Amino acid sequence: MGKAPLVLGPMMRHVDTTSASIWVETSDAARVVIRAGDRSWQAGTFTVRGHHYALVEADGLDPGSSTPYSLEVNGLQAWPEPGSSFPPPVIPTLAEGGRLRLAFGSCRTSTDHGKSGNRTHGVDSLRAFALRLAREPEHRRPDLLLFLGDQVYADSTTKEMQKFIRARRDIKEPPGKELKDYEEYAELYRLAYSDEANRWLLSTMPSAMIFDDHDVRDDWNASLSWKRKMESTSWWQGRIVAGLASYWVYQHLGNLSPAERARDPLWQRIAAHQAGNGDGGSSELDLTEDIEAFADRADKEPRSYRWSYCRDFGSTRLIVVDSRAARELAPEHRALIDEDELAWLDERLRGGFRHLLIGTSLPFLLPPGLHHVESWNEAMSEGAWGPRAAWIGERLRQAIDLEHWAAFQNSFREVAGLVQEVADGRRGAAPAIIAFLSGDVHYSYASEVQRSAGSRIVQAVCSPIRNPLPRLMRSFTAVMSYGVATPVGALVARSIKVPEPPFTWRGLRGPWFDNNLATLEDTGNGLAIRWEKGEADRKDHERPRVREVARVLLEPRRASGPHSEPPPAQPAQPSDRPAHRSGPLQS
Template sequence: MGKAPLVLGPMMRNVDQTSASIWVETSEAARVVVRAEARSWQARTFSVRGHHYALVEVDGLQPGSSIPYSLEVNGLQAWPELDSPFPPPVIPTLAAGRQLRLAFGSCRTSTDHGKSGNRTHGVDSLRAFALRLAREPEHRWPDLLLFLGDQVYADSTTKEMQKFIRARRNIKEPPGKELKDYEEYAELYRLAYSDEANRWLLSTVPSAMIFDDHDVRDDWNASLSWKRKMEATSWWHGRIVAGLTSYWVYQHLGNLSPAERATDPLWRRIAAYQAGNDDGGDRELDLTEDLEAFADRADKEPRSYRWSYCRDFGSTRLIVVDSRAARELAPERRALVDEDELAWLDEQLQGGFRHLLIGTSLPFLLPPGLHHVESWNEAMSEGAWGPLAGWIGERLRQAIDLEHWAAFQNSFREVAGLVQEVADGRRGPAPAIIAFLSGDVHYSYASEVQRSTGSRIVQAVCSPIRNPLPRLMRSFTAVMSYGVATPVGALVARSIKVPEPPFMWRGLKGPWFDNNLATLEDTVNGLAIRWEKGEADRKDPEHPRVREVARVLLEPRQAAAPPSAQPAGPPSAQQSARRSDPLQS
């Protein structure tokens, strides 16, 4: 039996009112064709390190439509598989005036879904979500799946990944069980996206992504000291080049809109090849050299490329911020987002929207006590108490991950100021809700800035999708975040003369430590957010059910234009009646 034509995909990526981007990895050089409603669109594969990829641009679609499609590789149907138990995949375009429904979360490890995998990693909440959509099509489908970092773990590998590594190199030599090169990244992504339920879900629901530290390595760009330590190893350069190269291929390329792709130098190289203008003729375009040179430069010169992006969904704007690669680590200019990135974010933070969503893998608003501890640690690490205390602070920063927005006080205060301007109506009509959506911390919660006028400013965290903390670590995290850190944090921050935060915030829900996936929906009553987990019967571990963990309804403080009542989803979902409870699917 020959190789299956598809290694991964199809994945439904950037979708707007009239177009969709469908990504695949194939087992060999191929012509990939998407067929829907007697029309077809095609693309030839390009290669990176011997792997083959294509992104098919589907255009000329009707707004608000949901049409079944099939995908062929070299003339043979590869998707949907003929014996698939799942509903036909569809291309779901956006509709003008339709309110947004978005699912989000972060931190997902890839291992088996039987008893063993569930025992060590818990039930995959993304997979439970996929199975519910497949068996209950009356549930409204999200317009977007937003993955906020750590889609893959390059530094904490599973047994399956370690088996692959051992087959090709000595795992006792650096970097050991961690990833070394592109070939290992390609296998890691294959493990992450090949489960049949998740694969079906990603073939029919649009997705957007951003990296966090474990996509490359724990504490990635925590400080200049951390970066210098990595650069002194024999393997770091290969890791960062492979990590950014594979991220562009597997995650970032699909984030780009057609207009953004048209200005991307790498995509323009692919587009020229697709148009037959490349001197390679019918030979497959090998993008390896160009892409690795790009990745090397993106690491050394972060301002040379922007990983952040912005999407408008009717009356809701979503801004997804790179909080890892765009950092400025020089102590005198230390910032979580450099000047160019901050200027771009400044341009996107505007009023005139019903809701403004800011996706950042790292929570902007940590629990207040932990926020103070991180701000104290930053000042200590940067020398406020002298070199010895700075050395101790740096080791503490790396040991317990004190490197969120709170640990970059200049950036925190600058962004807080910009957001307050939007919330106060100084950048156009104030949105009803400004919500930071985040992950990373391996527990979930919701909190809100204390203010009586203008927009409500909230933080919603959903983490992990599948990678729970051990119970002992949960207790430590709870103490650090909500216990001793609360009274002690403010005291130590004042002791080192860290200024008070520009506003105060309080908890609305949480914390909880379940594997879960959150769903956010714009409703006539406000912004509704629900967190759900998967639960599996011991006798049937591979078919989990979904159970609600928590919910919150954020009602507008001031009047805002009501959203359209027309829901999104496949035809069956579009025709179903909307229930009275805004948090019900």
């Protein structure tokens, strides 16, 4: 029996009102055809390091339609697979002026979904979500799945990944159990996306993605000291080139709209080659040299390429910000996003939308105590208490991941100022809600800036999708984030003369530590955000059910006087009691 024509996919990526981009990895050079009704679209594959990929654009579709499709590889149907128990995949275009509904989360490891995997990593909340959608096709689907970082773990590998590594090289030699090159990244992505339930889900629901540190390595670009330490190793250059090259192929390419792809230099090479070969002819472009040169340049010259992107969904704008690769690490210019990235964000932070969503893998608003600790640590690490204290601060920063927005105070204050201008109506009509959507920290919560007028500014975090903290670490994290860190953090920040934040914020819900997937919906009455987890029956670990963990309804601010409080978040009224409610750890 021959090898399957599809290695991964199809994955439904960028979708708008009239077009959809569908990504695949094939086992050989191929012509890939999408068929929907009496229409078809096709593309030839390109190759990177011996792996074959195609992205097919289905255009001319009707707005608000849901069209079943099939996929052929070299003339043979490869999707849906014969005998599949899942519903037919569809191309779901956006409706004109529709209200946005999206699911989001971060941090997902790839291991088995049986008893063993569930015991060590918990139930995969994405898979539980997929199985519910397959069982209940009438359940309203999100318009978008937004993955906010750590889609793969290049530095903390599973037994399955380590088995693959051992078959190729001596795992005792650097970088050991971590990824070394493109071939290992390709296998890591295969493990991440090949489970049958998640594969079906991604074939029928649009997705967008942004990286975080573990897509490359823990604390990626935390500081100039961190970067120099990595660059002194024998393996880092190969890792960063492979990491960024594979990220462009497996994640970023599908984020781009047709117009954005047309401006992308790598896609221009692919499109020109295909145009010269009759829309996917027999000759396959080898993109390896181009994409590796591109990745090397993107690392050494971050301003040479932008990973952030912006999309409008009717009356809601979504801005997804790269908070890793666009950093400026020189101490005299230290910034979480460099000047070019800040200018790009500045242009897109505008009013005139009902809601403004800002996706950033790192929470913009940490629990206040932890925010103060990180701002103190940054000042200490940058020399406010002298060289020896700076050495200690840097070790502490890398040891316990003190490198979020709060640890880049200049960037935090600049973005906070821009967001306040939008919220105050100084950049067009103020949105009802401005929401930061984030992951990374391995616990979930919601918080809100204290304001008496203008837009409500909130932070919603959903993390992890599948990579829970050990129970001992949960207690430590709760203490650091919500316990003693709150008063102590403020005290130490003042001791080193860190300015007070430009506003204050308080917790609305959380924290909780379950594997979660969150769903945000514009209900017309406000933004409803619901966190859900998967629960497996002891006798059937591979078919988990979905259970609600928490919910918040963010209503638009009522017309009010200058001293009125914002309307409180409204608790859920679910059919089952939520697994967690705000408790003693709530800020």
